[in-house]
Amino acid sequence: MIDVEIKYKTPNYCPACNSIVETGVIFTYTYDVSYTDELQNEGTEIILSKCLNCDRPVLTEEQFRNIEEHSWINSKAQLYPVTDNIALKNAPGIVINPYKEAAKCYRAQAYDACVIMCRKGIEAICNDKGELKGNLADKLKNLKNKNVLETTLHSWANELRLIGNDGAHSHDQIVTQQDAKDSIDFFDALITYLYHLVSQYDKLKARRVK
Ligand SMILES: [Zn+2]
Missing domain, CATH: 1.20.120.330 (Nucleotidyltransferases  domain 2)
Known part of the structure; x- marks a missing residue:
């Protein structure tokens, strides 16, 4: 098995484990970023992580907002595995x-x-x-x-x-x-x-x- 580098850890829902688990973030991609001024911006981040319990992948999308040193997640959706019909x-x-x-x-x-x-x-x-x-x-x-x-x-x-x-x-x-x-x-x-x-x-x- 190839070891992947974990950038940071964050709790997430894993459907395979059916619980909130610690996940390791492998890759993030940020786009659609707009600046209201130098210190404020908002955008979308796609995050690929892996469940540290069962090793399965989880893909999430977050709408974020940063104001000076504060940051918020406005909404978060799980893109994979798909759980909604x-x-x-x-x-x-x-x-x-x-x-x-x-x-x-x-x-x-x-x-x-x-x-x-x-x-x-x-x-x-x-x-x-x-x-x-x-x-x-x-x-x-x-x-x-x-x-x-x-x-x-x-x-x-x-x-x-x-x-x-x-x-x-x-x-x-x-x-x-x-x-x-x-x-x-x-x-x-x-x-x-x-x-x-x-x-x-x-x-x-x-x-x-x-
Ligand atoms: Zn899991």
Whole structure:
């Protein structure tokens, strides 16, 4: 392995370790710098660092501001690894909110709460697709019968329902980090399919008909 030079250390969120860890900054690139006067400037910095716990790379973007010897970070975004689902912008609020809550719970290592939020998200998907009556198992079955969910997706959604039940009601069935991670991944896949790929496919078909 090639040793890279660490310029300085800074705490950062590492998705692989799922915690705030010490990261070593390897490279920084500053651009878009504007000076209001000699002593004041603001700009953007792209920072490549590595997690000092698992060695994986993290890329962040910071909007900074310097006034004399003081400096601030106005906003900070993680560019890599990407943790947000692009399909989210098309999904309704009642689905987005539990997804974001589930991600927050996961980061806080609250795995029971995370799977309960995923289950809530599945319930929200059913409501959004017009299934308002009966228990969640029935609603999912109806969506399967209406071909909104094909067999595999129905199985995933149903598993999220069961894991969510464990998180909510069981005192001896322990929800592990892996269970929580898998739940978010499947929830993510359902959102991508229902709110992104289906409409993308319809648009593709419409374009090809012309
Ligand atoms: Zn790590």
